Amino acid sequence: MSIALEFHGATEGVTGSCHQISFAKESLLIDCGIFQGKEARAHSDLTINFDISTLKGLILTHAHLDHIGRVPYLLAAGYTGPIYTSIPTSHLVPKQLEDALKIGFTKDQKLIMRVINVLKRRIVPCKYKQWISVSDSFKIKFHPAGHILGSAFVEVAVRVISGKNYKGFNNTKRIVFSGDLGAPYTPILSMPQSPYQADILVLESTYGNRTHSGRKGRRNSLLSVLKKSLSDNGIIIIPAFAIGRTQELLYELNEIVENKKLPRLPVIIDSPLANKFTALFSDLKAFWDRESKRSLKGGDNPFLFPGLVYVNSHKDHLKTLRWLNDKGGPAIVIAGSGMCTGGRVVNYLKDFLPDHRNDILFVGYQAYGTPGRDIITYGSNKRRRGHVTIDGKQISIGAGIYELSGYSAHADKDNLVRWVKRIRRKPSKIFLVHGETEAKKSLKNQLNIMGLDVTVAREKRYVINLEP
Numbered sequence: 001m002s003i004a005l006e007f008h009g010a011t012e013g014v015t016g017s018c019h020q021i022s023f024a025k026e027s028l029l030i031d032c033g034i035f036q037g038k039e040a041r042a043h044s045d046l047t048i049n050f051d052i053s054t055l056k057g058l059i060l061t062h063a064h065l066d067h068i069g070r071v072p073y074l075l076a077a078g079y080t081g082p083i084y085t086s087i088p089t090s091h092l093v094p095k096q097l098e099d100a101l102k103i104g105f106t107k108d109q110k111l112i113m114r115v116i117n118v119l120k121r122r123i124v125p126c127k128y129k130q131w132i133s134v135s136d137s138f139k140i141k142f143h144p145a146g147h148i149l150g151s152a153f154v155e156v157a158v159r160v161i162s163g164k165n166y167k168g169f170n171n172t173k174r175i176v177f178s179g180d181l182g183a184p185y186t187p188i189l190s191m192p193q194s195p196y197q198a199d200i201l202v203l204e205s206t207y208g209n210r211t212h213s214g215r216k217g218r219r220n221s222l223l224s225v226l227k228k229s230l231s232d233n234g235i236i237i238i239p240a241f242a243i244g245r246t247q248e249l250l251y252e253l254n255e256i257v258e259n260k261k262l263p264r265l266p267v268i269i270d271s272p273l274a275n276k277f278t279a280l281f282s283d284l285k286a287f288w289d290r291e292s293k294r295s296l297k298g299g300d301n302p303f304l305f306p307g308l309v310y311v312n313s314h315k316d317h318l319k320t321l322r323w324l325n326d327k328g329g330p331a332i333v334i335a336g337s338g339m340c341t342g343g344r345v346v347n348y349l350k351d352f353l354p355d356h357r358n359d360i361l362f363v364g365y366q367a368y369g370t371p372g373r374d375i376i377t378y379g380s381n382k383r384r385r386g387h388v389t390i391d392g393k394q395i396s397i398g399a400g401i402y403e404l405s406g407y408s409a410h411a412d413k414d415n416l417v418r419w420v421k422r423i424r425r426k427p428s429k430i431f432l433v434h435g436e437t438e439a440k441k442s443l444k445n446q447l448n449i450m451g452l453d454v455t456v457a458r459e460k461r462y463v464i465n466l467e468p
């Protein structure tokens with residue numbers, strides 16, 4: 001039997017995830033994300049440019065925009081089928097896309113809501129670890145991926161055909177799409193477990209060449225960076241994704257503040273979107289891991305602690321900026337976007353990046369071509385510090401620049417290799433996606449050592465023959 005795989009994105013870098021699997025005149029799409037940074041310039045036209053006439057279902061692995069941002073284009077291209085997500089993701093996706101449409105397309109709230117309502121009607125929320133029948137050829141199952149709340153890796157069972165007859169789903173081939181895999185011991189999330197079987201594996205490789213420090217090490221480095229930065233009463237700016245990273249940071253800061261490891265200081269979350277998601281995270285407590293449920297039961301809400309301020313309206317945002325400009329630090333500000341490509345963090349960078357008393361703390365992956373990556377490139381070398389262009393303005397980098405990769409919400413090289421190792425029935429073919437060249441090369445080497453057949457996915461169609 002032959003299965004075709006096509007990669008419509010996430011082949012050159014970490015954005016634009018969109019993979020299509022075809023079998024017997026039916027196909028499924030796994031994710032439909034937008035491109036960011038350098039890749040966005042290479043893919044300025046986001047119109048759907050591939051065949052969707054055979055599409056029986058769209059599966060979304062999680063609610064990050066580089067996995068869902070192109071969904072409105074898919075609807076515009078005429079896709080009217082179901083959109084399968086985990087239950088938490090089904091709540092996060094409409095909020096995330098509503099915001100993206102507001103920023104990128106139109107201020108017309110009625111038009112936006114029309115798109116969002118269509119989207120909501122198409123979404124099919126699925127329980128983890130339960131088979132969902134999609135079409136004659138496909139069944140799917142979501143498994144927790146530990147990346148952000150609701151994230152999943154997806155097992156696709158393809159019905160085996162023997163001769164002219166369907167042999168049914170008793171004997172199936174399994175194609176596993178990793179989505180984004182999380183690091184173990186991420187606050188709030190359970191650890192990703194490996195599937196039992198994968199005949200073909202499509203694997204992310206974001207940190208295929210890096211190892212993170214463990215949870216304890218991560219918390220300690222966060223604390224030491226914070227202490228160091230606060231010693232000169234500066235302002236610490238943490239650019240963070242609204243979903244996942246912000247809540248993860250709040251969880252860690254809560255622990256640090258409640259245990260009085262830092263003097264009391266304002267912790268400002270300036271992002272209406274992040275604040276919406278933090279509230280949603282609270283509503284979705286049922287999906288938290290055991291540890292966070294236990295501390296909640298003990299009366300400690302990780303999203304409330306002394307000094308924590310949520311800023312929502314634009315007026316309050318400007319007021320906060322003015323207040324910080326007048327009063328100075330110490331203060332911690334968490335604002336989006338995570339790679340400084342837009343959002344309120346831009347105003348903070350304009351005001352506070354030039355001053356050496358301040359510090360910028362990156363806790364997430366910074367894609368090539370984003371201001372975040374440029375700040376790291378031109379700001380990390382203390383002797384040859386440069387400028388960065390943000391919002392069309394040149395800004396000198398005076399602030400200290402720090403990177404804490406452990407808060408990446410992504411598995412590192414060892415985690416990825418271990419996850420593959422624990423698959424009992426190993427894949428006969430692995431495709432690497434969602435990584436930069438060096439990361440993919442390094443991970444490919446590691447997996448080759450295990451005797452596995454690894455292909456670095458390109459933006460094209462692969463036909464794979466599997467023994468029935």
Ligand SMILES: [Zn+2]
Pocket residue numbers: 062064067147180
């Ligand atoms: Zn992600």
